[in-house]
Amino acid sequence: MHAAILRYFATVARSGSIRKASEELHVATSALSRQIQKLEDELGAPLFERLPKGLRLTRAGEIVLAHADRTLQEFDVLTGELGALKGMKTGQVRIACLDSLLVHFLPAEIRRFHRAHPGVNFRVQTGAHGRVTSLVADGEADFAITFNISPPDDMQLIHDISMPLKAMVAKDHPLARSPAVTLSECAQYNLLLQLDTEPIRSLIEVELSVLHRSGRNFVTSNHIMLLRQLVKDGLGVAFYTPIGLVEELSSGEIVGVPLKGTRLGALRLGILVPKRRQMTRASHAMIEQIGAALAQLEKSVP
Incomplete structure (x- = not known):
């Protein structure tokens, strides 16, 4: 029971919202709210500041969260050890x-x-x-x-x-026949950039700016499937490691061209x-x- 309440508390603390935590935990918001209030009553201190846009930990809440993290980690290790006694993970x-x-x-x-x-x-x-x-x-x-x-x-x-970043292009793209390319050469074509790949995207843009070549960011997206299809359609150059495009690289639909003159190739x-x-x-x-x-x-x- 103690572990369950701490898990509820930790989830609310990290999401900053009873509603978001209830969706993650599959627990009714009213029940979750009661558990948090019960914990605050037992400890005799408010654990959250109730703000218009969500919840924020108080200093007491930060101390309880640190305790909850340690306790839940130890509890997970304990349950694993008990499972091992039965010969299973x-x-x-x-x-x-x-x-x-x-x-x-x-x-x-x-x-x-x-x-x-x-x-x-x-x-x-x-x-x-x-x-x-x-x-x-x-x-x-x-x-x-x-x-x-x-x-x-x-x-x-x-x-x-080793998993170097490569310039990913369609099999009939002009760069597909090159043994290696620079970022400057890639910037002569439409660029297909993924939004949430920091710090790699920033490194690409910084190196391009040093070369005074920004390229045209034809499409930016946080969805690899979209950018992968646009590469296959020959609409631009994307920068990925081979791990997410193994099938396309093996079939030859997409060609991964090594990058030279950049640390991203290492x-x-x-x-x-x-x-x-x-x-x-x-x-x-x-x-x-x-x-x-x-x-x-x-x-x-x-």
Whole structure:
């Protein structure tokens, strides 16, 4: 019961809204509101400021949230250990990852893990590099699958592989025949940029501005599927690593042209884990499986 109330509180704290938290938890807003009020009554202090646009933690609320995070993490480890006594892995694995990993890679790995460990549930959140790093730092994810861009001091990137950014073009695009291209050469054509890929998009734009070539941002979108189709239709140049376009690259519909003269061609992809936080057995097992899958992917990516 204690763990349930703390989980309710932590979800409300992070969403800043009873309504949003109730949707995530599948609990009625009235019931959730009563639980928060009960917790405040028991602790004898208001945990939230009630504002016109939502809720904000008080200083007492910040202290309780830190306690809740530690307690829930320890509870997850405990339930995993109890499951291990029965010879099975249980609990939840919380993953943060880049959007491109949802196209092929992560669904296949979750499917494979589920066949071996059907008692484990998953919570997957996506976003750009900065967001998924923050999810791990804040304790909302056990680990992240992301790039080797300035990892925080209390985290480390493991099982990393080479996953360079490339200029993605249609098979009949003029750049498709080039052994390698510069960003300046890409900027001679329509650019297809993804909105939420910070800091990579900013790095692209900064390097283009240094070259005094901004290019035409023909389409910007936060949806990889749209941009992938526009690339296939020959409408411009997009910048992606191969991991989200494996099938199209293998079939030849899309060509990934190496980038030269930019550090973006030296990106590495790996698993970002906290150095000192204890994880569940299920999370450890998933990390090892994904690490092996990344090693295999490095050999097979076009």
